[in-house]
Amino acid sequence: MFDTDVFVLGGGPAGLAAAIAARQRGFHVTLADAGQPPIDKACGEGLMPDSLHAAAQLGIEIPSGVGFPFRGIRFADSTQSVAAAFPLGAGRGIRRTVLHALLVEAAANVGVRMLWGVSVTGIEAHAVRMQRSSMSARWIVGADGGQSLVRRWAGLSEVRHQSRRFGFSSHYLIAPWSDYMEIHWGDGCQFYITPIAPDEICLVLMSRDPRLRIADALPRFPALYDRLQGIRASTPERGAFAGTRRWKRITRGHIALVGDASGTVDAITGEGLCLALQQSIALATALKAGDLSRYEIEHAKLARRPVLMGAFMLTLDRSAWLRRRALGALSTRPELFANLLAAHVGQLNLTQFAATAATLGWEIATA
Ligand SMILES: Cc1cc2nc3c(=O)[nH]c(=O)nc-3n(C[C@H](O)[C@H](O)[C@H](O)COP(=O)(O)OP(=O)(O)OC[C@H]3O[C@@H](n4cnc5c(N)ncnc54)[C@H](O)[C@@H]3O)c2cc1C
Numbered sequence: 179m180f181d182t183d184v185f186v187l188g189g190g191p192a193g194l195a196a197a198i199a200a201r202q203r204g205f206h207v208t209l210a211d212a213g214q215p216p217i218d219k220a221c222g223e224g225l226m227p228d229s230l231h232a233a234a235q236l237g238i239e240i241p242s243g244v245g246f247p248f249r250g251i252r253f254a255d256s257t258q259s260v261a262a263a264f265p266l267g268a269g270r271g272i273r274r275t276v277l278h279a280l281l282v283e284a285a286a287n288v289g290v291r292m293l294w295g296v297s298v299t300g301i302e303a304h305a306v307r308m309q310r311s312s313m314s315a316r317w318i319v320g321a322d323g324g325q326s327l328v329r330r331w332a333g334l335s336e337v338r339h340q341s342r343r344f345g346f347s348s349h350y351l352i353a354p355w356s357d358y359m360e361i362h363w364g365d366g367c368q369f370y371i372t373p374i375a376p377d378e379i380c381l382v383l384m385s386r387d388p389r390l391r392i393a394d395a396l397p398r399f400p401a402l403y404d405r406l407q408g409i410r411a412s413t414p415e416r417g418a419f420a421g422t423r424r425w426k427r428i429t430r431g432h433i434a435l436v437g438d439a440s441g442t443v444d445a446i447t448g449e450g451l452c453l454a455l456q457q458s459i460a461l462a463t464a465l466k467a468g469d470l471s472r473y474e475i476e477h478a479k480l481a482r483r484p485v486l487m488g489a490f491m492l493t494l495d496r497s498a499w500l501r502r503r504a505l506g507a508l509s510t511r512p513e514l515f516a517n518l519l520a521a522h523v524g525q526l527n528l529t530q531f532a533a534t535a536a537t538l539g540w541e542i543a544t545a
Contacts, residue, residue, distance in 0.1 A: 179314075179316070180304065180314045180315055180316045181208075181313040181314045181315065182206050182207065182208040182291070182313060182314075182315050182316075183200075183205040183206045183207065183315065183316045183317065184197070184200045184205045184206070184207045184208070184315060184316065184317045184318075184319060184465065185207075185208050185209075185210070185306045185313060185315035185317070185318050185319065186200075186207060186208070186209040186210075186319045186321055187209075187210060187298045187301075187306065187318065187319065187320055187321060187322050187328055188209075188210075188211055188320065188321035188322035188323060188437070188439065189209050189210070189211030189213070189215070189217070189282075189292060189294065189321075190211070190217060190219070190278075190321065190323060190437065190438075190454075191277065191278070191281060191437065191451055191454050191455070192321040192436045192437020192438065192439070192454035192457070192458065193209055193211065193319070193321030193322075193436070193437065194209070194278075194281040194282060194284070194285050194290075195236055195238075195281065195436075195437075195454055195455045195458035196319050196321055196436045196437075196457075196458040196461055196462070197209045197285050197290040197292075197319075198236050198237070198238070198281075198284055198285050198288055198290065198458070199236055199458040199459050199461065199462035200317075200319075200461070200462045200465055201285070201288040201289055201290050202236070202237070202288060202462065203462045203463075203465065203466045204466075205317075205462075205465065206291075207289075207290045207291065208290075208291045208292075208293065208313065208315070209285070209290055209291070209292050209293065210292075210293040210294075210296040210297075210298055210306075210308060211292075211293070211294055211295075211296070212295065212296065212297040212298075213294065213295070214294050214295055215278055215279065215282045215294060216274075216275035216276070216278040216279045216282070217274075217275070217278050218274050218275050218278075218416070219274055219416065219418065220345055220346065220347045220382075220416035220417055220418040220420075221274045221347060221380075221382075221445075221450075222345075222347060222370055222372050222380060222382045222445060222448055223271055223272055223273060223274055223277075223347075223372050223374050223380045224248070224269055224270075224271050224359050224370075224372040224380075224448045225240075225245075225269055225270045225271070225272060225277075225451060225452075226264075226269045226448055226449065226452055226522070226523050227264045227266060227267045227268065227269050227523050228449075228452050228456075228523045228524050229269070229449075229451050229452035229455060230267070230269070230270060232452055232455035232456045232459065233455055235455075235459055236284070236455060236458065236459065237284065237288075238280065238281065238284045240270055240272065240277075240280060244270075244272060244276060244280070245270045245271050245272030245273070245276065245374055245375070246270070246271045246272075246354060246373040246374050246375055246376065247268040247269070247270055247271075247357070248268060248269050248270070248271055248356075248357055248358055248359045248372065248373055249263045249264065249268045249269075249357050249358065250262050250263035250264050250358050250359075250519060251358060251359050251360075251361065251519055251522075252356065252358040252359070252360045252361070253360075253361050253363065253505060253508065253515070254360060254361070254362050254363065254401075254505075255362070255363045255364070255501065255502065255505055256364075256399075256400070256401075258502075258505045258506060258509050259505075259509065260505060260508045260509040260512055260515045261358050261512075261515075262512060262515045262516035262518075262519045263516070263519075264519060264520075264523055264525075265516075265519075265520045265523070265525045266525060269359065269448075271359070271372040271373045271374035271375075271379075271380065272374060273349075273374050273375070273378075273380075277451075293308075296308050296309065297309055298322075298327070298328075300331060301318055301328065301331050301332070301433070304316065304318070304432065306318060315432075316432065317432050317433075317434070317465055318432060318433045318434075319433075319434055319435075319436055319461065320332065320433065320434070320435040320436070320439045320440075321435075321436045321437050321439055322439050323437070323438045323439055324418070324419055324423070324438040324439070324442060326435060326438075326439035328433065328435060328439060329425070329435055329439055329440075332430045332433045332435075333430065334425060334426075334427050334428060334429075334430055334433075334435060335425070336425065336426040336427070337423070337424070337425060337426070338424040338425055338426050339422065339423070339424040340421070340422065340423050340424075341421045341422040341423075341444065341492060342386060342419070342421045343384055343385065343386055343419075343420050343421035343422075343444055343445070343446075343492075344384070344385060344386070344387070344388045344390075344417060344418070344419060344420055344421070345382055345383065345384050345417065345418055345419075345420030345445045346382065346383045346390075346391060346392055346415050346416065346417040347380060347381065347382045347383075347415070347416055347417075348380075348381055348392055348411040348412075348413055348414070348415045348416070349374070349378055349379070349380055349381070349411060349412045349413040350378065350379050350381060350406055350409050350410075350411055350412060351377055351378055351409065351410075351412045352377070352378070352379055352405070352406070352409050353376060353377050354371075354373030354376075354378075354379050355405065356371075356373070357373065359371065359372050359373075359448065361446065362399050362401075362402055363494065363495075363501055363505070364395070364398050364399055365398070365498055366385055366386070366387070366495075367383060367384060367385035367387075367390060367395050367398070368383075368384045368385075368446060368495065369381060369382065369383055369384075369395070369396075369399055369402055370382050370384070370446060370448075371402075378412070381406075382445070383395050384420060384444075384445060384446050388417075391415065392411075392415055419442070420442075420444065420445035420446075421442065421444055421445075422442060422443055422444050422485065422488055422492075423441050423442045424441045424481070424485070425440065425441050427474065428440040428441065428473075428474060428477055429470040429471070429473060429474050432470075434461055434464075434465075434470050434473055436454065436457050436458055436461055437450075437453075437454040437457065437458075438450065438454070440457065440477060441481065443481065443484040443485055443488045444488040444491065444492060446488070446491050447484050447487050447488045447491065447522070449484035449487075449488075449522075452484075453480060453481065453484060456480050457473075457476075457477055457480060460472075460473055460476035460477060460480065461473050463476075464476070483521070483522070483524060484522075487518075487521070487522050490518075500542070503542045503545050504538070504542055506545050507538060507541035507542050507545055508538070510541070510545075511537070511538075511541060514534055514537060514538050514541070517530065517531070517534040518534060518538075521534070
């Protein structure tokens with residue numbers, strides 16, 4: 179009846195993961211991307227432990243020598259610092275192009291048909307139009323990123339919630355000075371640093387100002403500025419929308435969105451890739467059942483935790499007063515920070531999280 183069971187539009191991490199998951203359920207899968215692998219993009223390049231767990235569920239193991247492990251997260255401002263390790267296993271910093279190459283290899287191994295350098299120009303009912311050809315598909319998956327055309331073509335662009343932030347990333351050839359992923363808080367912006375190799379780090383600037391660049395903001399963070407002084411960026415600065423965006427619906431008929439096309443969480447959470455992988459598994463299960471409404475429900479559930487943690491971090495971004503008090507409270511009671519981190523990677527139940535939030539609120543109020 180159809181040329182392919184599942185057509186995945188977009189071969190970034192989400193598209194490749196969705197293609198792998200669908201292929202593992204026995205579907206014939208075709209994927210198209212306008213770019214050529216390995217595809218690069220602005221990214222903090224941190225895979226949290228829950229991202230690694232979701233990747234393993236898809237059969238994607240990142241070889242131990244690839245990337246750089248980090249054992250937890252450190253928050254710092256100009257005077258205070260607090261760190262905690264992940265409760266179960268480390269995260270991994272990994273250069274985006276290396277991750278992409280690994281995902282392409284995994285997709286090839288399970289038999290995904292991949293069309294690179296092919297732009298999709300439209301969809302009509304079950305037909306996918308490309309520059310020189312078209313294909314019919316039982317299911318169409320839009321994995322075409324934050325500016326998704328599939329979302330527009332399918333009439334799924336009704337916004338539920340949006341918070342605009344922008345991220346700029348670059349790499350520096352310097353040995354990581356810490357085995358934590360660090361978030362440095364300043365007024366109106368943050369830097370986060372992911373160790374990605376024994377001699378390289380990835381630096382990301384996050385702010386609400388699309389014109390603010392790394393070189394402008396760095397002098398506001400003297401400790402970081404001193405470390406990076408004289409070290410030239412090894413890659414050009416790349417920028418992207420990095421805020422939160424939720425859509426009212428992410429499926430229509432035989433069309434589903436996945437990854438950034440289906441919504442984003444603030445990049446400072448470091449959970450975008452995890453969500454893309456988890457959504458891909460949920461989508462494949464729904465495709466197998468022939469019922470996309472299951473995916474719609476599961477997708478909303480998966481977003482809850484990172485959206486909540488993102489909201490907490492954005493509150494710290496908005497209020498310097500609150501941020502100072504919160505960092506003060508967390509550095510006096512580091513076990514609370516450890517609990518927040520455990521919640522962040524899905525290792526704390528709701529009751530424990532509520533107790534932690536209540537204690538933190540009390541500490542902030544009485545500090
Ligand atoms: C500054 C920044 C820092 C981040 N840091 C982290 C982090 O540390 N950890 C983390 O987990 N997440 C992080 N994220 C989020 C993460 O990068 C994204 O969630 C992830 O890239 C989403 O992947 P995707 O496949 O959905 O989209 P994309 O990677 O954007 O892929 C979309 C693909 O679709 C293709 N495409 C689009 N339109 C068409 C078309 N018409 N025809 C053919 N192909 C098309 C594009 O070529 C592209 O390859 C960060 C994001 C930003 C912006």
